[in-house]
Amino acid sequence: MERVLRIASDTLKSVAKELAAEGFDHVKSLTGMDRPEEGLIELVYHISSYLNPALRGRIVEVRTEVDRSRPIINSISDVFPSCRYMELETRDLLGVKFEGNEEPDPLILPEELKNTWPLRKDYKIPEEGVE
Amino acid sequence: MSALVAPWPISLILEPEVFIPLVYPGLVVLTLTLLGIIWLERKLTAKVQRRYGPLYVARKLGGAAQPMADGIKFVFSEQIIPRNTDKLVFIFGPLLLFTFSILPVIGIPLSPGYTAIASDISLLIVVALVVIAPIVLLMVAWGSNNKFSLIGGLRDGYLMISYEVPIILSILAMAALYNSLDLIEIAEAQAGTWGIFLNPLAALAFFAAMLIATGRFPFEIAEAETEIVAGWTTEYSSALYMSNMGTSYTRMYVMAHLFTLVFLGGWNPLPGFLPASGLLPGLMILVKSLAVMGLMVLLRSIYPRFRVDQGVRIGWHKLFTLSMAAIALSVLLVASGVWG
């Protein structure tokens, strides 16, 4: 990965605006990684450009961390509308709250599994046994 | 026919007032044609789509008993009537619709002198009975208490406005050409040339409007499966659903007969082995109507379906203009003395 930016979670919005001004225009992927032993959830954004010929094919990796017990961060879906559904999915699966991009119902989980955050490392997968 | 002495039940059935509504073009031949045309549609479509079509039920006949098997299955499956529907309309609406769809056959003559209603405006009677039916369809769509049914019924209502005028105008064009509104006189006047060659504009306008009226592709708008589930028949199951499907084909059957009589010469020209009166000339009408119906079902495999606003636009821009041009052509032909 040629360009990696490690930033603090409260500077995410301004970094996103700077990248948009440089010519990057869409988010390819938003990954949430649970690190329970450090008490953090790490968010990795991969941002690239379609229209700018110099940046096409280049990917910027933006890494930030939020506290696992209070995972709140600004949403960048007003700067990059392409990450709106990815943020909703991360909220369903990991419990990160993106301020500015909120909807009452889970996106890809059924309503019974709301707020269960299956992708966290301490999620106990319900098992059925043969008794 | 009258020279033969026959027992009284047979001579009763052979009376035109009984034969026409009951046997041909009435209920008996209608049922047989329904079974045949549904099978033909599936087989023709399958041939275009490079597959076999129905082949399981009666293998040696090419699957021809499939519609009958489907009909038996429909009768024996459970009749579900949802709780919040208007029960009277839900149950009797389709039956009323079927009645109105088959009613126009009473005006169809089989040969000069063999007709159930001897009237000199029989063409007008048939057309008037044909255009009554869609109102009952709106009733049925509303009574189903389902948003998809409502949308399907409303679409049929919009289309009703767009096909009725071209049908009536093209019929009027032909009536002007033949100077009569009596179906027997119209058919007799085509002994030399058929109406479709005299006024092809009217034939084209009537054929296209007939496609819209019966909901055939490309105008299968009221029952667009991928948009509104099954349109006005969404909530129906079992015998009532079979009646709904039958209604659509019945309308096609009736209008194909009308097309045959007005544009394809009816029973003219008669081949030598058929007598010139009685009910046997009806055989020619049946053959020609089946050909028209076969063409209409073939279109299923070729065209996607239009949107409702495009269907209405075609009815008003293209078909209305075409039928007005047909009237102009008729007037020209008559006034210049080329015909009649």
Place this chain on the structure above:
Amino acid sequence: MRVKELGKDRRAETITLFIGPQHPGSGHLRLVVELDGDVVVGIRPDIGWVHRGVEKIAETKKFVQVIPLIERPSIIDSANMNVGYVRAVEKLLGVEVPDRARYIRTILCELNRIASHLYGIGIFGNMIGTSTIFMWSFGDREIIVELMQELTGARLTYSFFLPGGVKGDLPDGFEEKLEKGLRYIENRIPEYNALFIENPVTEDRLKGVGVIDREKAVQIGLTGPNLRASGVEYDARMVGEYGAYKDLGFKPVTRPEGDSFARLMVRFDEIDGSIGLIRKAIREMPQGPIMHERTKGMARQVLMKVPEGEAFSRVECGRGELTFFVVSKGGDKPHRVRMVTPSFRNLIGFETALVGHRLADVPTVYGSLDYFPPEADR
């Protein structure tokens, strides 16, 4: 429950329809459509009906066991998904794929692209009412599927690519069968043209419907043929990190209009392009090994411990760009596998393209975006 609330008509003039999972024209997707008469004034997609938790399961399987897992979301396009994951693992391992394996990967991926586009065209035809195109395209797709079965032994999910190379070489007589199959597809395309593309009803239904212009397409992050039909010349194969596309000289096809008709035509053009690429790859195929030495043999694959690190890879599936982000902590199971599928990124296209259009345009736009619900939900 919100479902009941959504079903109530909020204003007296509009109807709210659930074009829900139980509908002939919807697949595994629910579209909550708010209609004013016949015009769509609001639309909200509701996904997740086929969410199977692929990312969670991948954390409990060995690296080579994850391959069949990530292929399943889009089974008609599985070779491309396979390549994406395997590229990421190869970056973590630090192995270079031998040349012959790269060309074989290209051939299988392009065959899969043709099959995936035929599937999309068939479903699209069915949605606008012509079941003829549905039957034709699935019948023609059978030729491609049999070719792939000849090469890999499976019809739909091949698991043919392993980190380091491919599982097997081209069988004897494969080049002739391949040429016969490609020539058959080429001869069928004019028939599609005559019956479907030049059909006046198709043109009426598709032209000008669901227009997404260039800036909007870039902003919402559309991908794949939908993006190229809006005039943006971007294809993940251009970037050339996988397969033999750089050596074969690949150029993407674009169209400027951005409506449903353009999206359909881009798919047909891409079928032509793939046929050309496959022929070129067969002609220029180098000789050599098909698997890297360090990962040769199933025993090495199963017991493989991937060094610690993170890797990002992107490939072009039939429907768009697929990205993988694989994190390893040095063990034999991945720590995190993140996949963002093209259908998930195209989902926003529904909201953008449909507001202001009519109810009958909903299946048209659905088919033209080639949205595949299992791929989006994973």
